[in-house]
Amino acid sequence: MTQKKDKNGLTEKEFLKEYKAGDYDRPSVTADILVLGASADLRTLKILLVKRDEHPYLDRWALPGGFVHGDETAFQAAQRKLSNETGLEGVYLDQIYTFTRPDRDPRTRVMTIAYLALVSDTSDDMLRGVTCAGLGEATGGVRDAAWFDLVIDQGSISFTNAERNVSIEYSIENKRFKNGRIFYENWVSSLKSKEELAFDHIEIIIESFIKLKAEFEHTDLAFNMMGDTFTLPDLQALYELVLGKKLYKTNFRAMVAPKVDATGAKMKSISSNKMSAEYRYKEAAH
Amino acid sequence: MTQKKDKNGLTEKEFLKEYKAGDYDRPSVTADILVLGASADLRTLKILLVKRDEHPYLDRWALPGGFVHGDETAFQAAQRKLSNETGLEGVYLDQIYTFTRPDRDPRTRVMTIAYLALVSDTSDDMLRGVTCAGLGEATGGVRDAAWFDLVIDQGSISFTNAERNVSIEYSIENKRFKNGRIFYENWVSSLKSKEELAFDHIEIIIESFIKLKAEFEHTDLAFNMMGDTFTLPDLQALYELVLGKKLYKTNFRAMVAPKVDATGAKMKSISSNKMSAEYRYKEAAH
DNA sequence: TAAATAGTGTCTGTGAGACACTATTGG
């Protein structure tokens, strides 16, 4: 493309032939995924955690994820992991933030690019593939996978799985710090339970949930967490679950009206067990 | 911390002692910074670009940035680069997005974590240190640094520096793609001028500017791009410059009223050369 | 048939958008 020579008298072609990447500044990079959904009855948020069967953090619960391979983007790595570990394809997946603290992994320097995935089904069936696949191939130290109840309220965040008798809890505190001239808010967590999450995954979860909440009201993200058809009472239940507050029926319905189409049919609301009009997400412009 | 043994019978301590990071999946990681400010007369946006004096993209203009060292976070790397190349400290700096396309750097795999910095002074004085420092130490191939006029309108984005007779222009097009159930918009650029930016830096710039615009109206970001004291006409000029549209004086003043304090003094508006009340950013809660 | 939930009508406050007007200021 260019025949320009650099200060050593090399063309770009010659330079690239000679180039050897330095070693000291090359970290490992993983993609970790926060897979989030609502329980079948739309009463609790569910998060997918996997149990590590390797050091470090052996036997700790962690976000699913793995190394970004040499021939793929971080996004593709996240998609691959998601597909391997849950069988899910075509779900909503978005990059959230990159975590780079030098000591966040005791093995070596590992940066992680955090992704948020939203799913509409959090049944255990879905995970049947996980344990097998995870144990079968070298998927980066996974022994078990399970949906945990995620409860976030003012002051604490908790992860519980009754079947496995696991309960992990952190208290969270809002700290202000200055960036340039303006103040920013940041959530700082501290462990409350005996069990803990692996690595700095609690930070990833908090950061992702903040972003989800901020975007939830003004975008159509919600429809990634609902089935193909749904009732408005159920859709409202999901919004209330994520936003953590009650909404007024009238205002809610006015807000979603341009985003949905009535199918004409009726179906039972899962959250209330009553008949209600059936709707479908309207993909058209609005 | 734990004496648990893994499937090879190793404790965590023993495991870590033996651990050797694989090589194939370890990319280089850089932090690239979009340094943005307004011209002295608040009529044009200014972006800091540096000229590469190394392959690849020898002699091309690029975003300032460099490798993340082994003992620092990406944020610290961005701060260090910013300080080295502009002498700026304590400016607004925020992580935007991480770019991971495997072929985005022809040397080897290089991921970049993009940062946005906002500054209140875009005079050339500020850069006097850059060229010296850049040439003196091995700052990753910088020959020259300069402020470019950044003009973004519907359909194109351009970078011009009259003194150096450089003009770089891309056309940008809005493409829709599906993520889960919902559609997303994405700007795709294609080169229009003879000169081009290095690497995929045009993507970083577009992505960062989109985020800036989205946040500008609802946060106090603007005050990072103004001096200590300012007039409301000037502040409004800045908002109009970034948002790319005219604002109504009354509504604008109502919007910023809770964010500013009148100092009681008067000063000349830079954008209009008329006397106007002097204000200061109010850091208190609102 | 009674309790609970689906679904609708409407009042209020807030904030952006839009003009019109008076007061200052620089040339």
Added chain:
DNA sequence: CCAATAGTGTCTCACAGACACTATTTA
């Protein structure tokens, strides 16, 4: 002094928040 800009008053409209009411459904 006059053109341009600083600065203020106020009308409109969209939309979120908040209640109240009727219709339907389940138990």
